Amino acid sequence: MRTSMLNRRTEQRFRQLAITAVGSIKMRLILGCFTVAMLFVLANRTPSYLGWDTDRSFAPESPGSTSRKGYALLINTWKRNDLLKQSISHYTSCPGLDSIHIVWSEPDAPSDSLVKFLNLVIQSKANNGRQIELKFDINKEDSLNNRFKEIKDLKADAVFSIDDDIIFPCSSVELAYSVWRSAPDAMVGFVPRIHWIDQSKGNVNQYMYGGWWSVWWMGRYSMVLSKAAFFHKKYLSLYTNEMPSSIREYTTKNRNCEDIAMSFLVANATGAPPIWVKGKIYEIGSTGISSISGHTEKRTQCVNRFVAEYGHMPLVSTSVKAVDSRETWFW
Numbered sequence: 001m002r003t004s005m006l007n008r009r010t011e012q013r014f015r016q017l018a019i020t021a022v023g024s025i026k027m028r029l030i031l032g033c034f035t036v037a038m039l040f041v042l043a044n045r046t047p048s049y050l051g052w053d054t055d056r057s058f059a060p061e062s063p064g065s066t067s068r069k070g071y072a073l074l075i076n077t078w079k080r081n082d083l084l085k086q087s088i089s090h091y092t093s094c095p096g097l098d099s100i101h102i103v104w105s106e107p108d109a110p111s112d113s114l115v116k117f118l119n120l121v122i123q124s125k126a127n128n129g130r131q132i133e134l135k136f137d138i139n140k141e142d143s144l145n146n147r148f149k150e151i152k153d154l155k156a157d158a159v160f161s162i163d164d165d166i167i168f169p170c171s172s173v174e175l176a177y178s179v180w181r182s183a184p185d186a187m188v189g190f191v192p193r194i195h196w197i198d199q200s201k202g203n204v205n206q207y208m209y210g211g212w213w214s215v216w217w218m219g220r221y222s223m224v225l226s227k228a229a230f231f232h233k234k235y236l237s238l239y240t241n242e243m244p245s246s247i248r249e250y251t252t253k254n255r256n257c258e259d260i261a262m263s264f265l266v267a268n269a270t271g272a273p274p275i276w277v278k279g280k281i282y283e284i285g286s287t288g289i290s291s292i293s294g295h296t297e298k299r300t301q302c303v304n305r306f307v308a309e310y311g312h313m314p315l316v317s318t319s320v321k322a323v324d325s326r327e328t329w330f331w
Ligand SMILES: *[C@@H]1O[C@H](CO)[C@@H](O)[C@H](O)[C@H]1NC(C)=O
Pocket: 242, 243, 244, 268, 269, 309, 310
């Protein structure tokens, strides 16, 4: 009885503190500047064992353990062989990788030289007696839904879905993978996005879509984008076979929002928010569609369209963020 009262009081205090901090714009800016300064300090001090390609902290579990199946890399690419080579060369050095599936939607089949190069990379990196499997998933039509086609005979349960123009250090990938193993029904990713009710419309059923700055400002998110996320392979078959076909048709026609559709699907199936994992992002390509003007409006349209399809808003927002405790100084 006493402890619960005490807890409640502490909780109240914390909430007051949180509200004070969030309520003041100045406070936010000061905190923001402080964080940036800290990041600079950290960047210069990060010991090499936390750097990419060198992290070998992932310890294989005991032999015979069935849970140790690793993850499948599901990489979406479009006419950028150089980026594809760079990405795959990198990810083959990550310890948990089990197989690579390249979603290929170009009219021409992958060239012999590309296939040869990738096979050589895989063979040279196959350490610990682990042979990584490489497959091209060749598609006749060019649709954004191709990236979520069901993969037959997938050994791993976990899919790491990634675009060809961003690279995460193996340490970040392993952190996300371990978070996913704690919550295998959740979408676990590095790029958070948010939705909220559009008050200006005076209609409670109108929503807005918000990017990185909205997430930063509100300290909340309700989606993680599939350009860098772990999810269970069962969602691939749900996306292709169970999700209303009108949603797939919409994403094909508008060439956008397959990632929002996946977020809706997982949220509707779980009734829970996704999990945002802190990770270092290295962009290796030129800017994508998110820098084209009108992008946010299109995404907002997608959100409202999908809400209409579902008959309700399935997305759940949260403020939880998973970090590597070795990289935090204050507890
Ligand atoms: C949402 O989830 C419910 C309950 O699991 C399910 O019956 C329904 O078909 C799902 N809706 C869509 C559009 O997938």
